[in-house]
Amino acid sequence: MPKQVDHGERRRQIGAAVCRLIATKGLDAVSLRHVAAEADVSMGRVQHYFATKDELLMFAFELISERVAARLGAVHSDDPATYLRAILLELLPLSPAARAEAPVLAAFLAQAVVEPRLGQPLREGNDEMVTWLAGMITAVRPGGDPRRDAMALLAFVDGLMLQVLIGQVTPAAAEDLVEHQLSRVLTCG
Amino acid sequence: MPKQVDHGERRRQIGAAVCRLIATKGLDAVSLRHVAAEADVSMGRVQHYFATKDELLMFAFELISERVAARLGAVHSDDPATYLRAILLELLPLSPAARAEAPVLAAFLAQAVVEPRLGQPLREGNDEMVTWLAGMITAVRPGGDPRRDAMALLAFVDGLMLQVLIGQVTPAAAEDLVEHQLSRVLTCG
DNA sequence: TGTTTTACGATGCGTTCGCATTGCAAAACG
DNA sequence: CGTTTTGCAATGCGAACGCATCGTAAAACA
Numbered sequence: 303m304p305k306q307v308d309h310g311e312r313r314r315q316i317g318a319a320v321c322r323l324i325a326t327k328g329l330d331a332v333s334l335r336h337v338a339a340e341a342d343v344s345m346g347r348v349q350h351y352f353a354t355k356d357e358l359l360m361f362a363f364e365l366i367s368e369r370v371a372a373r374l375g376a377v378h379s380d381d382p383a384t385y386l387r388a389i390l391l392e393l394l395p396l397s398p399a400a401r402a403e404a405p406v407l408a409a410f411l412a413q414a415v416v417e418p419r420l421g422q423p424l425r426e427g428n429d430e431m432v433t434w435l436a437g438m439i440t441a442v443r444p445g446g447d448p449r450r451d452a453m454a455l456l457a458f459v460d461g462l463m464l465q466v467l468i469g470q471v472t473p474a475a476a477e478d479l480v481e482h483q484l485s486r487v488l489t490c491g
Numbered sequence: 492m493p494k495q496v497d498h499g500e501r502r503r504q505i506g507a508a509v510c511r512l513i514a515t516k517g518l519d520a521v522s523l524r525h526v527a528a529e530a531d532v533s534m535g536r537v538q539h540y541f542a543t544k545d546e547l548l549m550f551a552f553e554l555i556s557e558r559v560a561a562r563l564g565a566v567h568s569d570d571p572a573t574y575l576r577a578i579l580l581e582l583l584p585l586s587p588a589a590r591a592e593a594p595v596l597a598a599f600l601a602q603a604v605v606e607p608r609l610g611q612p613l614r615e616g617n618d619e620m621v622t623w624l625a626g627m628i629t630a631v632r633p634g635g636d637p638r639r640d641a642m643a644l645l646a647f648v649d650g651l652m653l654q655v656l657i658g659q660v661t662p663a664a665a666e667d668l669v670e671h672q673l674s675r676v677l678t679c680g
Numbered sequence: 681t682g683t684t685t686t687a688c689g690a691t692g693c694g695t696t697c698g699c700a701t702t703g704c705a706a707a708a709c710g
Numbered sequence: 711c712g713t714t715t716t717g718c719a720a721t722g723c724g725a726a727c728g729c730a731t732c733g734t735a736a737a738a739c740a
Contacts, residue, residue, distance in 0.1 A: 304706045304717050312717095328605040330519040333697065346719045355698060405604045412601030415594045415656045416517040425659050447671075453660065454647065454672050461650030467604045470614050471642065482636075483643050490679035493687050493736045501687095522727065535689045544728065 313351050313361060316341050320362035325405040329413060332359065363420060366406045367427065373399060382441035383488060389435075390480050393459045395466050396473050404463055411460075431456055443488050451487050458483055502540050502550060505530050509551035514594040518602060521548065552609060555595045556616065562588060571630035572677060578624075579669050582648045584655050585662050593652055600649075620645055632677050640676050647672055 319341030323332050334355060338345040352358040377392050379385035395404035414420035435452035462479060465471040471479070508530030512521050523544060527534040541547040566581055568574035584593035603609035624641035651668060654660040660668070 304708090304715095306708075307717075326605065328602060334699085335696080344719055346721095347717080349699075350718055353699095408601050408604050411653060411657070412597050413517060415597050415653075416515065421657045424657055428654070428659050450668065450671060453654075453664075454668050457650035457654050457660070457668065458643065458647040459650070460653060461646035461648070464600060464604075464649060464653075465617070465642075465646050468600070468610045468613055470617050471646070475642075479639065479643050479646065482639060486675060486679060490675065493685095493738090495738075496687070523729085524726080533689055536687080538729075539686095539688055542729095 309351070312347075314365065316343070316348055316351055316358070317362045317365040320358060321366055321403075321406045324362070324409050325402060329359075329409045334358075360419075362406075363410050363423075366403050366410070367423065369399075369403055370407065371427075373403075382438050383484075386435065386438040386442065386488075387480065387484055389438075390455065390459050390484065391477060394463055394473070394476050394480070396477065404467055408464060408467055428456060439487065455483070455487060498540070501536075503554065505532070505537055505540055505547070506551045506554040509547060510555055510592075510595045513551070513598050514591060518548075518598045523547075549608075551595075552599050552612075555592050555599070556612065558588075558592055559596065560616075562592075571627050572673075575624065575627040575631065575677075576669065576673055578627075579644065579648050579673065580666060583652055583662070583665050583669070585666065593656055597653060597656055617645060628676065644672070644676060 316337065320332055320337050323336060323340050327336075332355075334345055334348055337358065338348045341348070348358070352361065374389060374392055377385070377388045379388055392400065395401040410420055411424065414424050432449060432452045435455055436448040439446075439448040439451050439455075459480065462471065462476050466473060466476050505526065508526050509521055512525055512529050516525075521544075523534055523537055526547065527537045530537070537547070541550065563578060563581055566574070566577045568577055581589065584590040599609055600613065603613050621638060621641045624644055625637040628635075628637040628640050628644075648669065651660065651665050655662060655665050
């Protein structure tokens with residue numbers, strides 16, 4: 303057999319090419335040939351690592367999910383209010399990394415509307431997020447209905463992400479909106 | 492020539508089929524043949540009324556935009572607060588009509604991320620909406636930064652629409668969230 | 681009534697798609 | 711050192727795609 307290669311690494315390289323393609327041309331620009339070209343490998347290699355196109359797309363979805371999770375996991379703060387704000391800002395396409403990932407997330411989010419298999423993991427991720435947010439809200443401002451506020455905040459940043467992506471809201475304005483929205487939730491319980 | 496036919500009406504029939512297809516199977520399920528089948532007409536007819544697939548999709552986009560605008564235009568109230576709440580709720584997939592249109596909007600919204608030609612009309616519509624919302628907010632609660640609150644509210648309902656569409660939030664919960672969010676904006680300026 | 685124009689239906693073309701198949705060089709392994 | 715297994719590249723296939731072309735029935739118009 304030829305040189306033993308890191309199977310997972312190769313899959314991640316190809317998956318990254320899929321994400322780049324989705325971010326720049328949209329989900330329907332993803333074809334095996336385009337992916338191969340974007341990853342600068344042969345189409346046979348793509349097929350070697352992914353049995354079907356569906357498997358390829360699912361892997362790309364897991365890949366960006368993990369990337370976003372990693373980015374969120376890298377955020378830290380001892381002050382709950384600061385922590386909370388940092389996480390919300392991390393969900394927006396403000397940093398270069400987030401700007402690369404957000405369009406991909408948006409594409410999969412829209413696809414989830416008509417593809418239940420994407421909806422489930424998204425719901426689970428959101429649920430986790432809501433629980434975490436609610437905990438932080440409680441830490442800053444006990445009482446009220448933290449879970450409701452958490453859901454509202456999450457819907458808010460999700461919508462804001464899209465607005466930034468389509469150029470409706472500038473990154474700076476988005477930051478300001480998050481700040482304002484957060485202060486309202488945290489001060490007038 | 493054969494029976495003179497209402498050109499616009501035929502285009503709207505086909506455009507409606509496109510919207511139905513997008514709502515149930517997603518944007519990439521839209522092909523001339525599928526559209527023809529969904530509209531129960533021949534493919535030749537579809538081509539007769541739309542020179543290219545792109546023109547067909549653009550028309551479908553204008554069609555749902557007009558439908559949403561019509562739905563919003565049908566909302567009336569003398570009380571600004573009631574009016575404001577009614578409009579926000581109308582943006583969510585709560586009524587059967589809105590439930591049919593929201594998935595189509597979501598699909599085009601995601602497409603707008605990678606297709607500037609969709610982004611422009613969406614931005615204009617959102618801008619109008621923000622201005623209107625800001626006016627209503629001022630009418631209820633003068634002072635503050637009504638435009639900022641309007642943008643925040645719009646981002647919130649946009650995100651909430653998606654959450655409802657992917658089954659993350661029930662229509663009842665969405666209604667409750669809007670109520671709560673609105674009261675916060677209107678009472679603690 | 682003849683002519684023209686409209687509204688299609690039908691068919692075909694070239695391309696691209698996902699996927700299956702085949703072949704083979706190279707390294708791991710006994 | 712030979713065998714086996716792995717990692718691919720190449721090619722081909724049938725289906726579906728957007729779009730162009732052609733033919734024609736029928737109604738409006740002269």
